[in-house]
Amino acid sequence: MQQRIRRYRGWMGLLALAGLVAGCGGPAAAGTGSAAPGAAAAPPAPLPVEPHGPFARVYDPANLPGARDAAAFPRDWSHAYGNARHNAAFAAPNGAPAWVVQGVSWAFPEARAWPLSEANAFGTRTYGARTALPTQTQFLGNATGVTAVGGVIYAESDDDFAYAINARTGRLIWRYSPVGNHLMGDPVVAHGVVYLSAGSVGFNFAQVQRFAKGEPAIRGGAVSFNGVYALNAQTGRYLWHYGTVGEAMATPAVTGGRLYFATGNGNVHCLDAATGKPLWTTHVGGIDNMSSPAVSGNTVYVALSVPGYLYALNATTGQVEWKVTVPGVVNTGMGDVSPAVSRGVVVMDAIAKTGSTFNTDVFAVSAATGKLLWLHHMGSGPKPPAFKGGVPMIHDGVVYVGSPVNSVYQAYRLRSGRRLWTWQVPDAGPAGAGRGAPTWYRGALYISTGPNVYALNPANGTVLGQEHLGGRFGIVDPVIVGGTAYLGNSWDWVQATPLSRINPHYRP
């Protein structure tokens, strides 16, 4: 074991010589952090990471993917759940390596890995299963899915680390924990830069008191150092960060050289993706929880709660073009769900209350005007703990969406809103199932929920097959590249499994 002990005075002197003494945290406090390799950039401001301690960057270039492997994967990852439709499926291109086509199997234990053989979450005896499950998701494991770019699987974990893992071997390329805060998103990647979002779900006591007086409460304020972090995608090297007062739990969107995200103090932010410099900030009010923006055309769609609204903002100016809500929206549902956009239609859902009954209401609005096209109750049930909706996915004019209120997935026609089918999750567990977006790939629908991954017939919702992977899938979509599904779970593991194991009808 290596030991590094420094005399205080000597250490300060070394720091001064190294030019590390200037600067402090905050918006765009770091160096310019150009993504271009070799560009002359100012050294970034320090982070609260002891360079030789357990949170320091670990990097092993021996585990970088080869060029042929890398080329079989997407080059960028612009949105939570892969794209504005939330369908994270990527066919193997012609000439892809055989392992990409056939699929691979591995399991990578992250820093707070809980044995996959454990059926119950840590703390179940103390908190009960219904509370322990989402607590493990939000504070120890992977809240959302992973990212697949250039032969690398990127994951953010509530263990406070980000990971880059070789998609073929499951070996660690790098890990880093830039700040003592939970990382709940799936990393977005553009032009060789990976962006992480940091935020904690808690409210401090001053904010609790504000809310009781009917004033807006800032989520994450003074209970964590929130914001977004930019790292070199290949090496994990820190480039810059942008601090925010409210939590930045949800995955940003990165497109056209700009980074968009919303925060726990009701702000929607647009940064220059290369430098982290703010381009605009619009205060719309309320709280963004886990709602990630969808960018389509020149419009940013994102939802915030308390009060619950779906917003459309001009991507250039940040001006609100329209906002819309639906009757009976309660709690944090609207601000949890990421809207999906396809063919000029925005699909969203939110928990709503009619009398004493909780429903998930799924609805579609015109992307241009916000005009309501259709709305359906997905069914009623108890108020689910934590994330209170299902991430909708749109493929080929059909919406696929779940609801943790009654643990169903449903399919709807995008235009007409006609319900096509309902599938009841068989092993929903005490905290409810249905939060993650389904993935449509080569004629089958893949859903990760509870401890299982299912393959469904997208035409009628019948089960084609399933695999028990263990742990619990929170707001996790199966990320499919070629013949493999990649997943992150609440037990703090990243897993790869061949589609043929989930779906016996699948042919590579």
Add this chain to the structure above:
Amino acid sequence: MQQRIRRYRGWMGLLALAGLVAGCGGPAAAGTGSAAPGAAAAPPAPLPVEPHGPFARVYDPANLPGARDAAAFPRDWSHAYGNARHNAAFAAPNGAPAWVVQGVSWAFPEARAWPLSEANAFGTRTYGARTALPTQTQFLGNATGVTAVGGVIYAESDDDFAYAINARTGRLIWRYSPVGNHLMGDPVVAHGVVYLSAGSVGFNFAQVQRFAKGEPAIRGGAVSFNGVYALNAQTGRYLWHYGTVGEAMATPAVTGGRLYFATGNGNVHCLDAATGKPLWTTHVGGIDNMSSPAVSGNTVYVALSVPGYLYALNATTGQVEWKVTVPGVVNTGMGDVSPAVSRGVVVMDAIAKTGSTFNTDVFAVSAATGKLLWLHHMGSGPKPPAFKGGVPMIHDGVVYVGSPVNSVYQAYRLRSGRRLWTWQVPDAGPAGAGRGAPTWYRGALYISTGPNVYALNPANGTVLGQEHLGGRFGIVDPVIVGGTAYLGNSWDWVQATPLSRINPHYRP
């Protein structure tokens, strides 16, 4: 760099063979965890720690102290701030090694170490200095002071790690992070076992809503896995944990084979210190924040807020013997402060409001009856962020106590309450100073506040000397053994400095 990749199925099989698949978290879920070396104990239930990952236990026996070094230190550490009087001062015994008498100097960077050359907290530009300082204290650094036992300095940090450091060399003996939660206390130690307390300050949204309806809100509930953890003091090996619904931020007290602590859901707990088995739990209501119990005779004294009361409980039965409050007590003040007990008197303070003015009210009550003996306003000022009081210390019939409302320290006669002097902290900073307990040692009073350690004349409050150590001292008392002061700070460093550097009048 080592890589450990396990096939999922194979790994499960190995676990099953190793007998690790049974059991889950919760109260007394772990093995019996006897502290006796070599005792046959059931293997403890698993923790959410990847055995080869960054949170795993690191242990280097080469850095254990020698027997002579160990013998010059206290053998146990029963209370926060050293004892029920909160005076963490221990003279070098006859025959102590020269380094103990003369004092040593080192600085150990913990996992989130922020450069000591940085005058401002991380995130100052985003949050402002007044918020960034306590945020760094509560989420990255050491909130309270350290522990000195058997030649080892123990520290808990809000970087989620506990550390054991050789008191002479500043080298790491072990570190461990048993759960993804903040560790805010100073570790208590008895019979070779070190006890950590885990808790997060946040409230989840359901609790925010409960508070707004006038119902009790649980601090730390469903935003962290809370409770106490017992580790082998020499090796850091995990013995058992006891999960609690509310946060367990404050340091427990360990005496007579029992562990006492209060939690964020208004409970006071008594466990068997050897096994973690609960002996009694009393629900008194409200929220314990950072108030650590003082045990004197057969009575446990601890304060909770919302509503703010100081309680006396029978240590054997948990029955409330009396409770007392003072006029105008507001906010979290009462539940932040740890009562000090000496000569049949309990000394406490709490933030109180008269009209629009905030005060710290310091008061003394009879330990036997709770009858108010005296009360003084320490002076008025703005509501301080985070910890809203000063930890009182009693030495030889005099109370020494600070107030972050107006950044003063004052001295009072324990019996009469006569104020002896007031000292204004010269470099209090934007978040206020005065939270940490002073330490009386060989005719001088040592106070760590802001970035400095001061030596005062205890008779009149005049400054004898000071040393600038950098960073920020939160609720930190100087822990003095022989000629050295040991400190943990918000910048996530543990420091040792000779008393002669603080106090030019000090003679080893």
